[in-house]
Amino acid sequence: MSTTISQTPEPERVARPARLIQNEATTEIPVHLLFRDDIDSVAVPLAPTVVGRRRGTGEQPRVRQGLPGTVRPRPAPEVDPDLVERPARVLPGVAGVLAGTCGVAGCVLTSWWAGVLPKAALAASGGLPESPGAGLGPALWAAYAGAGTLGLFGFGGLARGRTGRAWVLGLFGRYRGTVRRTGLMWVNPLVLRRRVDVRLRHWRSEPMPAVDANGVALRVVVLVAWRVKDTARATLGIEDHEQYLRECVEAALARVLSRLPADVPPAALVKDATLRNTEAVSESLTRLVAADAAPVGLEVFSAQPTRIEYAPEVAAVMQRRRIAALDAQHRDTVLSSVVDSVEDTVTRLTMRGLVELDDYERKALVKDLTVAFCTGRGEVST
Template sequence: MKEKELTSTSGYAFIAAILVLWIFGGMIAAGAQAGLLATILFFVGTTLSMGLTVINPNEAAVATFFGEYVGTIRHNGLRWVNPLYRRRKISLRARNLNGPKLKVNDKMGNPIEIAAVVVWHVQDTAQASFEVDNYQKFVEIQSEAAIRKLAGMYCYDIIEDEDAEITLRDGSGKINEMLEHELTERLVRAGVGIHEARISHLAYSPEIAGAMLQRQQASAVVAARKQIVDGAVGMVEMALAKLSEKGIVHLDEERKAAMVSNLLVVLCGEKSVSPVINAGTLYN
């Protein structure tokens, strides 16, 4: 079922006609001999007044006639339609859905907490009214289902899967696009359009948060140490090359090994080193 526009008439002219009917009916009712005519005028005026409806900005009214959908009124202001039409107003404004924190498992089976914020609006009033039972509840349930599905397709972080191109934590831009696409496909049958969908909360579940934090810290320490060692080796290589180039001192292989060991201790150590002066030689 698709939305179709219902032609409506400005209600101001009908207000004037209704007032005229009621005034004449009252004047006639004042006479003792025209009660039937006065009743008819009052009845016609009251019936016409039932066709008046006010449509606010970003609002629509879905009209049915004895169970049959006849169209949607989208013109703002005071409008008049057939008094026998049953009208139901629907807001077309953008709405926020702040989803609850969901506990789900990511691709690797780790329990995580995830939540999303969805900005949506009704774009087809006929589908929203007749294709689903309650379109607002439909949006809530389908949004939760989409988030659960997305969380199970990807890992929380690249530490868990080094070959992963997209993760829930690092690929936020792509993840949001995929969430928006998934919601659009699920909610199109309810006549709902998606403005924006974003992950608002993402964290490990409390029972594994401590262990995962230690794992992340260990990985960070290993990465930092690797960078320090790479830099220290380069500096030692440069120092030996400079000493050899300028001819300051000639070192045999054993002395080079001792010098490399000392330099690496100085450059890679976490604390300041205390120099030890050797008054003799390496062999004494």
């Protein structure tokens, strides 16, 4: 017995258009969201989605976009907080002279007592009697050592302080103080002395490379007025404070000049937002350099650019560009003046009733007057 099974024909499937991108995906949107009447809507922040490129699909990768992070201030240079300038203990120069004289006199008397003083010296002195000639014994050697040490310490510790100079003293690696006194004084000869110039100083830099906000290469010369305020930090807290100041100026110069363009088109009316405003540039540069140099004991009074020019490799191009901009501005000014003159002439002729012109005649008159004015000025060729 055979059973016949009738097969119902399947409905034809609607062909779906081919995907343009192989990894295409669709998302269903609920219908009730399309007809919401709520006025207040809740904004949900969406994190940026990053899709990598897949081989063979032809899909272009998306750029990774992240939220801009909080700008953090630059950390200030840190120096040992205990390293602060303090006055050193010194004695007047008279004390050193007296000690040295006593040491020399003690050596002479010891030599006379031992009988080793030359006869010529005895004859020259005139007041010394004949030496007892006791000979050099342990006691006399000890007297020699004491008198010699006193003389060396007395004369060896003499130093001369000058106006605008200071001595930074150190003993066995420890800071012992700073001497800012002037004149003759006595300093312990065992300490290490470092002379520091504390006068107001001017430093003119060599042409430093920099770029403006448009990336144009520049050469800038800066004049810095500064002095050493804390000798301990400037000498012991950093290896070379002059080289450190140069690097601070170069870094601050790069930060300040990169914010503004070197020049603006001649037609622009605002000139303050460029590097031509040397007063604002000097103020920003001084503030940055002073903040960087203060922790190491340097006081910066002013840092101002004395010359800002284009780098040699772009100077010729920028000069031609400037000349072209000036020429275009001049031409625009001349054309505006000609158009105003033609308009004023046609308006006066018409309003006074000297001529009655239709549109064609008006256009012809405007053309003739324009040609005449431009030819008379000799600035624009028709």
